[in-house]
Amino acid sequence: MPSLVWGCVGPHESTIQVQTVVSTLVQFSKLVSDSTTSEGIFSLLAQTVVENCGAFHSVVFGTSDRGDFAVLSSYGGCDEKALSRLDLDEVYSLAELRTAVMKVCGDWGYSFRVFPLICEAKLFGALVVLYSDSHPRTDKQWILIEGLTELTAISLNKTYQHQKLQKAFDDLRISQDALVRTEKFRALGQMSAGIAHDLKNLLSPLMLSTDLIRDAAGKRDEVLQLSERMDRILTRGLETVERLRDFSRQSPEEVEAVPTDLNSMVQEAVEISKPRLGKIKLVPELGTPPVIRIRPADCVAAIVNLLFNAVDALEGKGTITVLTGASDGGGWVEVADDGPGMAPEIRSRILEPFFTTKGDSGTGLGLSIVYAFTQRHGGRLEIQSEPGHGARFKMWFPAIQEQTAEEPSQSSRHPG
Numbered sequence: 001m002p003s004l005v006w007g008c009v010g011p012h013e014s015t016i017q018v019q020t021v022v023s024t025l026v027q028f029s030k031l032v033s034d035s036t037t038s039e040g041i042f043s044l045l046a047q048t049v050v051e052n053c054g055a056f057h058s059v060v061f062g063t064s065d066r067g068d069f070a071v072l073s074s075y076g077g078c079d080e081k082a083l084s085r086l087d088l089d090e091v092y093s094l095a096e097l098r099t100a101v102m103k104v105c106g107d108w109g110y111s112f113r114v115f116p117l118i119c120e121a122k123l124f125g126a127l128v129v130l131y132s133d134s135h136p137r138t139d140k141q142w143i144l145i146e147g148l149t150e151l152t153a154i155s156l157n158k159t160y161q162h163q164k165l166q167k168a169f170d171d172l173r174i175s176q177d178a179l180v181r182t183e184k185f186r187a188l189g190q191m192s193a194g195i196a197h198d199l200k201n202l203l204s205p206l207m208l209s210t211d212l213i214r215d216a217a218g219k220r221d222e223v224l225q226l227s228e229r230m231d232r233i234l235t236r237g238l239e240t241v242e243r244l245r246d247f248s249r250q251s252p253e254e255v256e257a258v259p260t261d262l263n264s265m266v267q268e269a270v271e272i273s274k275p276r277l278g279k280i281k282l283v284p285e286l287g288t289p290p291v292i293r294i295r296p297a298d299c300v301a302a303i304v305n306l307l308f309n310a311v312d313a314l315e316g317k318g319t320i321t322v323l324t325g326a327s328d329g330g331g332w333v334e335v336a337d338d339g340p341g342m343a344p345e346i347r348s349r350i351l352e353p354f355f356t357t358k359g360d361s362g363t364g365l366g367l368s369i370v371y372a373f374t375q376r377h378g379g380r381l382e383i384q385s386e387p388g389h390g391a392r393f394k395m396w397f398p399a400i401q402e403q404t405a406e407e408p409s410q411s412s413r414h415p416g
């Protein structure tokens with residue numbers, strides 16, 4: 001990039017041949033296209049006009065967004081003091097610029113011409129070329145200066161368009177960031193709603209248990225049994241609240257997954273669900289699933305979700321079967337009911353968060369929680385249902401590879 005040099009270059013007197021015009025333009029356009037900033041382009045123009053076109057001095061003016069003019073680059077034989085007399089206050093058009101330059105040109109003892117820097121109807125500024133009357137410029141020299149000015153304007157327009165595109169891109173990135181943040185908040189909202197949902201599932205039966213305790217006052221064994229059950233439910237409730245802390249941790253290694261016996265999970269979930277059964281029959285058909293690595297609180301919550309859905313579907317009468325077993329190198333638990341089942345259009349949407357057919361009494365989160373739970377632990381959720389033929393929800397999880405080395409913790413802590 002050429003630097004500004006004051007008063008060091010004199011007029012170039014030789015006649016410019018067409019060849020020189022072309023080669024200057026080509027060289028200039030190469031230099032300009034290498035220049036990445038508008039400032040670089042302005043000073044290149046000022047310097048080339050003096051050094052290659054025999055001007056005495058050249059000044060490049062730029063226009064701001066408000067339309068006023070400012071000196072951006074200056075090159076040639078004028079000294080800085082002479083240039084400082086140029087008054088650009090209230091100069092907002094090419095005509096006003098011409099008048100302002102004319103006012104001081106007499107002092108300088110030079111004639112001048114103004115070349116606007118215009119491309120696609122956008123004015124980027126102007127080039128003012130000072131020359132001595134005693135050394136008039138040839139037509140070819142003026143043509144060359146015109147060509148340089150046009151090339152400069154094209155290049156400035158390119159830079160301007162590039163900046164506009166860059167700004168549009170930056171704006172887009174900012175709005176994308178905002179969108180991601182909104183998504184995170186949405187996920188946070190979903191998680192809070194999910195936890196509230198699970199806590200409600202746990203706490204409502206607890207309230208029924210306190211009623212039972214009151215009724216059983218005096219019967220020591222029953223009270224002990226009930227308080228033990230409440231203790232277990234409360235433990236699960238606390239673990240559910242713990243999930244808030246797991247929000248940023250997603251893999252099974254990070255969410256305190258432990259070797260777990262599915263049958264004991266079923267027994268806990270059944271116990272929690274019992275108060276809601278009413279006349280509905282609940283039949284456990286427990287097989288011998290292998291030990292799997294999951295988070296017990298989440299597993300109990302998932303089975304409770306499936307049981308409550310079955311209870312809702314049965315509307316007070318029917319049978320729920322809870323099955324466990326081993327298949328495909330893993331263990332599974334299934335909740336089946338002989339209720340109304342689901343139409344295909346409902347079936348296709350039930351995993352969507354907030355999809356519910358229960359109006360205000362549903363949250364539409366139960367099954368999305370169950371699905372997320374199976375995914376988090378490398379398992380899967382299989383759903384079978386036909387209208388009029390009940391529904392079956394089966395959670396499958398891979399078995400722990402070296403089972404012998406690990407004891408399932410949950411069954412020993414809460415024997416069924």
Ligand SMILES: Nc1ncnc2c1ncn2[C@@H]1O[C@H](COP(=O)(O)OP(=O)(O)O)[C@@H](O)[C@H]1O
Binds near residue numbers: 313391
């Ligand atoms: N066992 C079932 N039988 C029939 N439909 C069911 C069953 N389980 C779930 N569904 C359907 O799936 C929907 C979504 O269930 P879920 O995500 O648990 O939310 P919610 O129970 O709050 O509605 C339910 O509203 C219901 O339409």
Ligand SMILES: [Mg+2]
Binds near residue numbers: 364367
């Ligand atoms: Mg539900």
